[in-house]
Amino acid sequence: MVCIMSRASSQLAFFLCGCYMAALGVHAGEHYVADHHKAGYYVAAVYEHQSILSPNPLALTSRKEALELMNQNLDIYEQQVMTAAQKGVQIIVFPEDGIHGFNFTRTSIYPFLDFMPSPQLVKWNPCLEPQRFNDTEVVSAFLLSRPKACRDEPSQGPKAKTC
Numbered sequence: 609m610v611c612i613m614s615r616a617s618s619q620l621a622f623f624l625c626g627c628y629m630a631a632l633g634v635h636a637g638e639h640y641v642a643d644h645h646k647a648g649y650y651v652a653a654v655y656e657h658q659s660i661l662s663p664n665p666l667a668l669t670s671r672k673e674a675l676e677l678m679n680q681n682l683d684i685y686e687q688q689v690m691t692a693a694q695k696g697v698q699i700i701v702f703p704e705d706g707i708h709g710f711n712f713t714r715t716s717i718y719p720f721l722d723f724m725p726s727p728q729l730v731k732w733n734p735c736l737e738p739q740r741f742n743d744t745e746v747v748s749a750f751l752l753s754r755p756k757a758c759r760d761e762p763s764q765g766p767k768a769k770t771c
Contacts, residue, residue, distance in 0.1 A: 652699040653692045657684055661709035666716055674708070674719035675745055681707050682746070707746070722746045 660680040662669060685702060692700050708720040723743040725732055732740060738748035 650698045651696045652701070653697045654701045655685075655688050655692070656703050656706065657688075659703075659706050659709055660684075662712075665709055665711040666713055668716055669719050671719045671743065677709075678707050678720065678746055 660677055662674075662677055685706070689700055708717070712720070721743070722745070723741050724747070725741060734740075734744060734748045738744070
């Protein structure tokens with residue numbers, strides 16, 4: 609169970625990081641964001657909605673069906689990130705299981721998980737190589753549809769590049 613939860617947690621952490629960067633990108637040129645940061649605080653929000661879930665989390669499903677469900681929740685999250693960013697929010701928190709739900713078995717959750725290679729073993733930027741690994745559609749699609757959140761790794765040059 610530890611391996612599955614760490615993948616789900618990694619996916620969520622990556623998603624939240626992307627949301628944060630997307631929110632910052634929307635307001636990068638606006639004066640009040642810099643003022644909040646200089647003052648030593650950030651504007652944060654917590655968001656939750658009635659997640660669109662698998663009708664039977666114990667039943668086996670295909671990766672395609674899992675992606676369809678998760679993408680519905682991610683579309684809602686994207687709308688909420690943009691709304692929050694327009695109101696000056698810099699950090700937004702979503703529920704841990706808000707993308708895919710809960711009450712799965714070890715087997716039934718598998719189609720809902722994205723593969724996240726170990727950063728200690730593999731250098732991978734999903735923006736630059738979205739097809740390199742199987743089962744990375746959620747991470748890749750989320751980042752590629754949000755260019756401000758998609759950056760080169762700093763070690764590849766002096767400036768970060770958008771995709």
